[in-house]
Amino acid sequence: MRQNNTLTKEGVTSQLTPSFEHPATLTLDPPPQGKLIVLTGPSGVGKGTLVKALLERHPDLHLSVSATTRQPRPGEVDGKHYFFLERHHFQQMVAAGEFLEWAEYAGNLYGTPRQNVEQQIARGQIVLLEIELVGARLIQQTFPKAFRIFILPPSSAELERRLRDRGQDSEEAILKRLRHAEGEIAASHEFDLQVVNDTLESALAKLETAILGQG
Numbered sequence: 239m240r241q242n243n244t245l246t247k248e249g250v251t252s253q254l255t256p257s258f259e260h261p262a263t264l265t266l267d268p269p270p271q272g273k274l275i276v277l278t279g280p281s282g283v284g285k286g287t288l289v290k291a292l293l294e295r296h297p298d299l300h301l302s303v304s305a306t307t308r309q310p311r312p313g314e315v316d317g318k319h320y321f322f323l324e325r326h327h328f329q330q331m332v333a334a335g336e337f338l339e340w341a342e343y344a345g346n347l348y349g350t351p352r353q354n355v356e357q358q359i360a361r362g363q364i365v366l367l368e369i370e371l372v373g374a375r376l377i378q379q380t381f382p383k384a385f386r387i388f389i390l391p392p393s394s395a396e397l398e399r400r401l402r403d404r405g406q407d408s409e410e411a412i413l414k415r416l417r418h419a420e421g422e423i424a425a426s427h428e429f430d431l432q433v434v435n436d437t438l439e440s441a442l443a444k445l446e447t448a449i450l451g452q453g
């Protein structure tokens with residue numbers, strides 16, 4: 239039996255081609271269930287923390303590594319946390335159609351490289367994207383079957399506290415991110431599911447149920 243997976247606008251389709259003609263013994267394997275999961279939420283809400291915990295618990299999940307023009311933070315590794323690119327290189331990739339989505343956020347460009355995501359989904363993997371609102375809206379157009387989850391903070395004060403306590407952004411960057419947060423949170427109803435990241439454990443349990451159907 240040969241199996242050909244193709245990515246179409248409607249998602250992944252599989253064609254099963256029997257390699258020999260023998261109706262009595264012909265069995266069709268179920269096609270692999272590739273899925274695209276989008277996690278969005280204001281900066282500092284805890285998306286990265288939640289994704290890291292999910293990957294530790296479920297190593298079979300696949301996180302797409304984004305490209306960005308922002309400067310690496312201390313400890314961030316090129317190719318692991320992001321592909322850190324010069325702006326002209328990022329723009330060349332945009333022109334070549336190499337991003338599934340991309341957006342400008344707080345003065346920097348961010349994008350999801352297309353090829354790896356498409357390959358992993360065609361292989362039946364569950365692929366996670368951790369992206370901001372504009373990109374998540376674009377994904378809804380290009381991948382309508384993607385399941386989109388919005389992560390909410392328990393309160394605005396707690397969001398600000400988390401951003402400040404993270405201690406990795408300048409005051410200017412923190413203020414830009416907090417300004418963005420208001421508009422992002424107002425759009426949370428556009429998503430398939432809203433999860434409040436109050437305690438990590440309860441938010442993780444809700445994500446596991448939504449993504450893997452288990453508690």
Ligand SMILES: Nc1ncnc2c1ncn2[C@@H]1O[C@H](COP(=O)(O)OP(=O)(O)OP(=O)(O)O)[C@@H](O)[C@H]1O
Nearest residue numbers: 280281282283284285286287400404435436437438
């Ligand atoms: N449930 C939680 N309770 C308390 N603190 C949390 C919780 N989740 C995350 N944090 C803390 O909040 C800070 C921001 O988390 P994180 O970096 O994961 O946010 P993010 O949404 O990925 O931000 P960005 O979009 O800027 O990458 C971190 O210091 C993290 O340890």
Ligand SMILES: Nc1nc2c(ncn2[C@@H]2O[C@H](COP(=O)(O)O)[C@@H](O)[C@H]2O)c(=O)[nH]1
Nearest residue numbers: 281304340341343348349350368369370373
């Ligand atoms: N549209 C996209 N947004 C992305 C992508 N990768 C990350 N992000 C989002 O950008 C902001 C800022 O991230 P930070 O690492 O500078 O704090 C945050 O909301 C990320 O989720 C992407 O590929 N496309």
